[in-house]
Amino acid sequence: MSENTTAVRPPTAEQPQRGVSALLGSAAGRNTGLVVALVLLCVVGVITAGDRFADVDNVLTILRLAAVIGVVSVGMTFVITGGGIDLSVGAIVALSSVWATTLATQAMANDAHWLVIVFAALAVGAGCGVINGVLIAYGRIVAFIATLAMLAAARGLAEIISNRKTQIVNVPGFTAFFDASVLGVPVLVVIFALVAVVGWVVLNRTTFGRRTFAVGGNPEAARLAGIDVRRHTVLLYTLLGVCCGIAAVMLVARTTTGSSTHGGLYELDAIAAVVIGGTLLSGGRGTIAGTVFGVLIFTTLSNVFTLNNLSISAQAVAKGAIIVVAVLLQQRLARRSGA
């Protein structure tokens, strides 16, 4: 192309972005709306609650609360990016927490090793995920319906197993491990960070992640490109199931109980965090960093409200407003940066 009449300017945004600074720059750029929202919330927190908000212990509390729903949300990001949805996450967390804390499991854990509890929770989560995935991919049941069924069934099963009683955990090794801190950071928060980092790497740097975008963006094109879309779908739901298992372990550790009421409304919290983070609900576009911001925004919001002794109902109203504002902000900024 040597002609001098060319109207096609070489676009500057085209250059592949290399290096950590470019990477951080673009990630921050895409998440500006979320960062602004989070900062605003913190300002409100400091103004209304002062030192009670801006306190190391309080910040750690926020992070500890964010950790559990955060792990679920990272898994949810994969499923939604892959064109699906999962309404059963809260129920799976409840079932995993109950199954991992039955008297029998606890006895085994005390005899053998406290890791038995962890494995039990992960296995139950993975199992539920596989069932969801198989029903959706091979049974061709719409994801919304299949996981709605799982929601009902898993919570029901949790109630049967626990007899609607709260199961207290009495496995000293388990509680000690998860209560600890690494360099001042609670283990639960470290787990969340690890899950988020691994999630980011898998989504953005591996063939599995790339296929997830393809399957969510255009399933027919993905199939004709040679991707086994059904198998991939099962893997996505299984991955989310495992995340629910991890979340169950964390929740059991934090509350020292297993209960069929654990994980209430997690499905809505996780979906909301994922969507305000910038992941497209129709699939094909997803961001782990955005999801992490989404989770932090919601958790901080609850914290500010609790510190000000405001009711749960007021929190719900604010949550609704925040979803709308964050999404609007996000759209404006994304358009301006030409992304």
Added chain:
Amino acid sequence: MTTTTAPLLSVRGVVKRFPGVTALGGVDFDVRAGEVHCLLGQNGAGKSTLIKVLAGAHRPDEGEIRWQGEVVSFDNPTAAMSSGVAAIYQELDLVAGLSVADNVFLGHELSKAGFTRRAEAHRRTKALLDRLGHPDIPPDRDVGRLSAANQQIVSMARALSRDGRLLIMDEPSAVLDQDEVRTLFRVIRELTAQGVAIVYISHRMEEIREIGDRVTVLKDGRTVATGLPARETRTADLIRLMTGRDVEYAFPPRDPVDPAAPEVLVVRGLAAGERFSGVDFTVRAGEVVGLAGLVGSGRSEILEAVYGARRTTAGTVEVDGKRLRRGNVGAAVRAGVGLCPEERKSQGLLLDQAVYRNITVSTLSAFSRFGFLDNGAERARSQELTTALDVRPPGVDRAVRTLSGGNQQKVVLARWLLRECRVLLLDEPTRGVDVGARSEIYELIRDLSVRGVAVVVVSSEVEEVLGLADRVLVVREGRVVHEGPAREIDESRVLDLVMEGTAA
């Protein structure tokens, strides 16, 4: 009414910018009542953008549009339509889930006292479809269940239903076969006789010659020539105006296939219900086999069945002597079969994703170690291919959605050229691609066959099938009615075979 000499539409200095790209950098041209005005230009020259500006789908950044002598600004498609401008877009814009009749009258529903007049809408839709030579399309059928070609017919019916004074058609013939193009031309002649003006876009020179009155050539978003007589201007001159260079518009010469070359693909007795049956053919290493036939004759279905993407009721497919599992794409892919699908948008592209991701999606394992992708290598290989195919603008990080139709087609093709296939099935590989890039694609297909790949090509352009293939299969109504060397048959004979018995 204006006199015939005063232009119906006149465009001066129109500019349209997208982020990072100036799609139109100053376009001038006039359209007179009753003429067929052809727009020519390479892929990405700005033709589709221009017609979207004219039809009110895009707002120009600069410039002036006069309609019957008055300066107008069409802020939205409704404004354009109420002035009498209707458009058939390159990318179909029908609403799946609604019926054919609902789509035709979408936005100008027939109603009486607030109630829709369904019977009347059906009657008029039927009349329009008859006029377009398609009484077979039921007005109450869900548009989403029609083939691409029939959807194109419905878009045309929709544009006609507007009774416009100016009808703009963006590559209407790309998904039509020769017979349907003939019907389209008949309708165009009827319209121009009534004084309707047509703006016609196509990459096929023969069509321009046959239907066009005047030609305007766009290059890189600017008018480089306007008002050329469509019949008298030499093809070589038009191509030079479009590309700025001389393009060899010919098929590369081919050596005869080695008769001792192994048979790579063997298809025996393949059948799928009523769609096709008794399909037998073999393709040797290094051979190109062409499938000719009407749109809807079963050509694409046969390819999809060989690829395992469509259920078959009988027959076998063997690659390198090994039988493939039926209806299993994974098995075909593992055996080294690739399919470049017919419809780029619904079957091929991940529209919101970057060009390089679209190209490497079926070759990911070649770019990964332990599941981790090598982004740099992906970009580099994609860049090589997009350069070879002249994809414009050149960057591989651009979302495919922002590319022009022909350039999107090149991206789908690049995906399959990248993959080292044993058998490559190409369904309309050059749909919407300009003449310059076409010869590149023909070269690349030939290179593949020289390297020993077995290639099957489906095309609605008989000339392309005959020029590319060593052997030709003619498909009619789901059966192979002729098989023989490409050099022993000519275009008119193929057309006879294709049409025989379909008139009944």
